[in-house]
Amino acid sequence: MKLTVQKPIFAESASQFVNQMSEYSDTILIKKDQWVVDAKSLLGVLAVSLQPSHEVTIDVQGDHEEEIKQTLLDSGLFQE
Numbered sequence: 001m002k003l004t005v006q007k008p009i010f011a012e013s014a015s016q017f018v019n020q021m022s023e024y025s026d027t028i029l030i031k032k033d034q035w036v037v038d039a040k041s042l043l044g045v046l047a048v049s050l051q052p053s054h055e056v057t058i059d060v061q062g063d064h065e066e067e068i069k070q071t072l073l074d075s076g077l078f079q080e
Helices: 011-022 042-047 065-074
Strands: 002-005 027-032 035-038 055-061
Touching: 002 065, 011 042, 035 042, 055 065
Parallel strands: none
Antiparallel strands: 002 055, 027 035, 027 055
16 A cells, blocks of 8 residues: 655654554565565664655565554544
8 A cells, every 4th residue: 555654753743654564464565666665663664764755665574554544544643
């Protein structure tokens, strides 16, 4: 799924994002430019430096893609 970052994701927001993604057993990957990082890794999320207007692809390998998408949209950090 392709989403656009709405708010900068660093420090506290990155920690909250990683905690939300860690609630799912699915493998969740963030793809941005040449980067592919685990959404459950704080260092990985910080490394991609997600800023407003950046477009990312969230690759969910599991059965909860729609639920994860809704969680991301509800967080206010991303939009479609």
